[in-house]
């Protein structure tokens with residue numbers, strides 16, 4: 020019989036961030052992916068209501084638009100903070116590189132390095148799902164114009180790493196700005212307007228032509244997130 024799991028997808032209205040909790044019922048252990056600072060009480064309440072002990076906080080990248088609660092969650096719960104190796108999150112307990120696995124009970128999260136949105140961005144494979152952070156959105160993708168981002172790298176990451184997963188793999192993104200919550204690799208391959216039918220050069224031209232305003236919190240969020248969301252010195 021398949022092991023019982025708890026899965027929660029949580030949404031932060033302010034930053035349109037999707038946060039995920041994965042819990043293993045047998046061991047009572049949990050991990051949280053991309054938690055947001057001002058949602059800490061919500062997230063702790065969800066964990067408590069499900070009888071889960073937080074073992075890991077896990078980041079997909081050093082966010083530019085919101086501050087993580089990883090450091091505060093570590094202080095409050097004793098969880099270990101995991102962050103991608105190439106994101107420069109020095110105080111993290113675990114620095115995740117390609118293929119590195121985090122386990123809670125029988126559940127495993129496997130790191131896939133997917134540079135592009137930022138140089139250090141990663142995705143995580145869990146069962147038949149992938150947490151794509153800002154590498155792949157539903158019908159879109161993260162911007163590539165800061166923190167070592169690269170449109171060419173993002174194209175390669177999505178096409179060679181994510182689109183080689185089975186079509187039925189569920190896609191859980193790091194943000195959605197239009198109320199969508201889950202897709203699949205097969206649907207994104209066929210319909211994502213950033214990638215479907217686009218050559219690498221066309222994608223690079225498209226991304227380099229976006230000229231988006233910089234995120235309002237960027238100058239605060241990036242240094243904070245390199246310190247797990249805590250003020251300097253904490």
Ligand SMILES: N[C@@H](CCC(=O)N[C@@H](CS)C(=O)NCC(=O)O)C(=O)O
Nearest residue numbers: 083084153160161162233234235236
């Ligand atoms: N208006 C938002 C913009 C946030 C933003 O730029 N988000 C990044 C992810 S960190 C992104 O890739 N957005 C995609 C897009 O806006 O097309 C803010 O100020 O925070």
Ligand SMILES: [Fe+2]
Nearest residue numbers: 082083153161
């Ligand atoms: Fe981002």
